[in-house]
Amino acid sequence: MSSPGPDPRPSYLRNWLSLAGTVLGLSAFFAFVLLFAVDTFSHHGNPYMGILTYVVAPGFLLMGLAMIAAGAWMHRKHLREAAPGAELPSLTIDLGRPADQRRLLLFGGGSVAFLMLTAFGSFQTYHYTESVQFCGQVCHTPMKPEFVTYQVSPHAKVECVKCHVGDGAGAYVKAKLNGVHQLVGVITGDYHRPIKPPHNLRPAQDICEQCHWAQREVGKLDKTYTHFLADETNTQFSVRLSLNVGGGSPRGGEPGGIHWHMNLGHKVEYVSTGEHRENIPWVRLTDANGVVTEFTTKDYKGEPAKEQIHKMDCMDCHNRPAHRYLSPNDAVDLAMASGKIDPSIPWAKSNVVQVLTTEYATESEALAKIADALKSRYAGKSGIESMVTEAQRIYSQNFFPEMKSDWRAYPDNVSHKNWAGCFRCHDGLHKTADRKRTLKASDCNSCHVILAQGSGEELEKLNPKGHNFFHLDAEYSDFSCHNCHTGAFPKE
Numbered sequence: 001m002s003s004p005g006p007d008p009r010p011s012y013l014r015n016w017l018s019l020a021g022t023v024l025g026l027s028a029f030f031a032f033v034l035l036f037a038v039d040t041f042s043h044h045g046n047p048y049m050g051i052l053t054y055v056v057a058p059g060f061l062l063m064g065l066a067m068i069a070a071g072a073w074m075h076r077k078h079l080r081e082a083a084p085g086a087e088l089p090s091l092t093i094d095l096g097r098p099a100d101q102r103r104l105l106l107f108g109g110g111s112v113a114f115l116m117l118t119a120f121g122s123f124q125t126y127h128y129t130e131s132v133q134f135c136g137q138v139c140h141t142p143m144k145p146e147f148v149t150y151q152v153s154p155h156a157k158v159e160c161v162k163c164h165v166g167d168g169a170g171a172y173v174k175a176k177l178n179g180v181h182q183l184v185g186v187i188t189g190d191y192h193r194p195i196k197p198p199h200n201l202r203p204a205q206d207i208c209e210q211c212h213w214a215q216r217e218v219g220k221l222d223k224t225y226t227h228f229l230a231d232e233t234n235t236q237f238s239v240r241l242s243l244n245v246g247g248g249s250p251r252g253g254e255p256g257g258i259h260w261h262m263n264l265g266h267k268v269e270y271v272s273t274g275e276h277r278e279n280i281p282w283v284r285l286t287d288a289n290g291v292v293t294e295f296t297t298k299d300y301k302g303e304p305a306k307e308q309i310h311k312m313d314c315m316d317c318h319n320r321p322a323h324r325y326l327s328p329n330d331a332v333d334l335a336m337a338s339g340k341i342d343p344s345i346p347w348a349k350s351n352v353v354q355v356l357t358t359e360y361a362t363e364s365e366a367l368a369k370i371a372d373a374l375k376s377r378y379a380g381k382s383g384i385e386s387m388v389t390e391a392q393r394i395y396s397q398n399f400f401p402e403m404k405s406d407w408r409a410y411p412d413n414v415s416h417k418n419w420a421g422c423f424r425c426h427d428g429l430h431k432t433a434d435r436k437r438t439l440k441a442s443d444c445n446s447c448h449v450i451l452a453q454g455s456g457e458e459l460e461k462l463n464p465k466g467h468n469f470f471h472l473d474a475e476y477s478d479f480s481c482h483n484c485h486t487g488a489f490p491k492e
């Protein structure tokens with residue numbers, strides 16, 4: 001850029017650092033222009049595009065500019081040290097000189113345009129990095145299980161960040177710093193398989209209660225759970241439950257029922273062990289009048305004050321609102337109940353659960369072997385195709401062998417059949433210090449009543465007071481369901 005003829009002012013820019021900075025800055029600038037054009041004109045942006053365009057390229061450009069300035073400064077310092085006392089021209093901009101005018105105009109105009117573009121772009125990028133696509137797909141392999149299960153969850157339309165990041169710049173920066181750490185993990189392949197559930201989620205008041213109203217009175221909720229036994233005829237066994245969900249009852253009355261735990265006026269705290277908080281040996285209830293009651297298991301010897309005390313909230317029951325891995329037993333029952341797997345195919349339940357629970361190294365291996373196994377077992381029979389397709393679909397949506405993620409990795413606490421869930425506290429074994437009082441709702445009829453059970457006409461014999469649970473061939477009212485029911489074939 002030097003003008004011809006003797007320049008009265010020597011350039012400080014003639015040094016290797018400024019030169020390198022110029023090269024870097026120019027390349028970054030052209031890269032930016034190119035990326036910007038591609039990003040503007042392409043319809044479905046590549047996940048990395050926004051980051052490259054609006055974060056990486058401007059970053060290098062700024063770095064180039066900084067190098068130019070640093071080089072000039074060092075060069076000047078060097079000249080001064082080489083000739084102490086010598087009169088060095090100062091860095092003045094002479095608006096009287098047309099060259100300076102032009103440069104200033106060019107530089108100023110360019111900077112403003114560039115800043116506007118990057119500001120706009122960063123805003124886009126900010127939105128982009130908050131998008132479901134970014135969370136679910138940039139970290140493709142590791143996040144695939146969460147992403148796939150999320151897409152078929154009741155919260156499929158709730159952005160990941162609504163639950164995982166929160167509002168405000170602080171939350172954003174914290175999450176992105178954490179993200180850098182995770183990105184390093186993704187690049188180096190150094191991450192936990194399966195990914196551990198986060199224990200630093202914000203309290204439910206800040207997440208769930210942004211949309212759900214804790215005071216809402218749900219009342220009784222009727223649900224039918226349809227199962228098929230693993231026998232030759234796939235004997236149907238359904239349970240019609242009337243769940244006493246209750247609620248806060250803002251129109252009068254005390255909070256009650258299952259949603260009594262909404263912390264309206266009272267507080268439930270607990271101490272847990274296990275990565276998934278699967279054991280809860282100590283529970284403290286502080287009621288609306290401030291009366292404190294502690295419940296412990298018989299053998300609990302710990303000191304709660306020294307341990308981490310959790311305050312119970314929505315996510316202690318609804319811990320899988322967006323990433324629910326159906327157990328093979330439940331998934332096959334669901335498919336049979338909806339007719340996607342024909343219950344008249346002999347041993348269908350048993351065979352499909354079996355191929356789903358076989359160990360496979362990769363998803364593609366699993367899909368191929370599931371088809372092979374079922375086709376050879378039913379060789380010569382017609383109408384098997386839809387069963388095969390359905391088994392494969394169940395596998396793809398609930399099993400992720402590459403990440404070792406399936407129902408076994410993530411307990412679901414809203415029930416008590418496959419995992420202890422509610423029975424972590426309501427098992428009749430948590431008592432006060434004098435061992436005289438247990439938690440309320442430690443029986444089979446406080447949380448729900450069984451309106452009807454069995455199959456066919458039996459399901460029409462409703463008993464509003466509740467049947468005793470009839471399990472296979474006998475009445476059953478013990479709290480050990482999950483000792484046998486593990487989500488696959490139950491133990492006898």
Ligand code: HEC
Nearest residue numbers: 135136146150155158159160163195196197198319321322
């Ligand atoms: C409705 C709220 C909600 C939404 C929306 C949501 N998550 Fe989650 N996510 C959770 C909760 C709650 C947990 C903790 C589960 C537990 O403790 O068992 C979790 C756990 C996770 C985990 C840890 C592994 C695991 O399965 O426990 C990852 C990774 C994750 N979410 C990623 C995502 C991604 C990616 C998205 C968007 C595609 C997303 N989440 C959307 C609530 C949500």
Ligand code: HEC
Nearest residue numbers: 154155158162163204207208209210211212314315318321
């Ligand atoms: C951004 C809003 C939003 C947030 C945040 C949110 N939810 Fe929801 N949730 C919904 C909507 C909307 C539905 C209803 C979906 C439908 O019926 O299609 C729903 C449904 C539910 C259901 C009923 C699901 C079913 O199977 O019928 C439960 C339980 C639930 N949410 C729990 C939670 C929990 C726990 C959290 C916090 C981790 C949470 N939600 C956070 C919007 C939200």
Ligand code: HEC
Nearest residue numbers: 204208212214218221243245258261262313314317318414
């Ligand atoms: C003690 C465990 C527990 C806690 C704590 C809890 N829930 Fe529930 N909730 C349940 C059960 C059980 C059901 C019945 C439906 C089911 O089994 O999924 C239910 C049902 C629901 C439903 C569906 C209601 C309908 O009309 O279909 C929503 C929404 C919901 N809960 C949201 C929440 C929110 C939000 C919180 C926290 C403020 C919360 N729950 C706290 C156990 C709990």
Ligand code: HEC
Nearest residue numbers: 256257258260268270285317414422425439440441446447
């Ligand atoms: C961390 C321990 C804990 C867990 C887990 C838990 N609860 Fe509770 N629950 C309590 C405590 C404490 C009380 C109050 C007991 C009392 O007053 O004696 C209670 C009370 C109840 C009540 C009676 C409320 C009323 O009307 O007075 C119901 C119903 C109930 N729980 C259902 C459930 C269900 C369903 C689940 C699982 C989805 C569950 N609980 C999980 C601790 C727990």
Ligand code: HEC
Nearest residue numbers: 225239414415422426441442443444447469476477478479
């Ligand atoms: C602390 C509350 C609570 C107690 C006590 C309780 N249950 Fe349940 N039970 C639940 C909830 C909540 C569900 C439904 C969970 C869901 O929606 O997945 C359930 C579901 C069931 C189901 C249907 C499960 C399925 O998948 O078919 C049966 C059967 C059942 N309970 C039987 C019993 C029996 C028998 C007892 C007594 C030993 C009992 N329950 C005690 C809360 C309770």
Ligand code: HEC
Nearest residue numbers: 227228229230231237329417478480481484485490491492
């Ligand atoms: C001693 C082991 C054992 C215990 C404890 C047990 N079950 Fe079962 N349960 C079984 C077996 C075995 C079957 C038959 C499974 C089959 O043929 O597919 C079965 C079948 C069922 C079925 C129908 C089929 C299915 O797979 O869902 C339900 C529902 C059920 N049990 C619920 C419960 C509940 C709820 C409890 C606790 C209150 C419980 N069971 C306790 C062993 C047990």
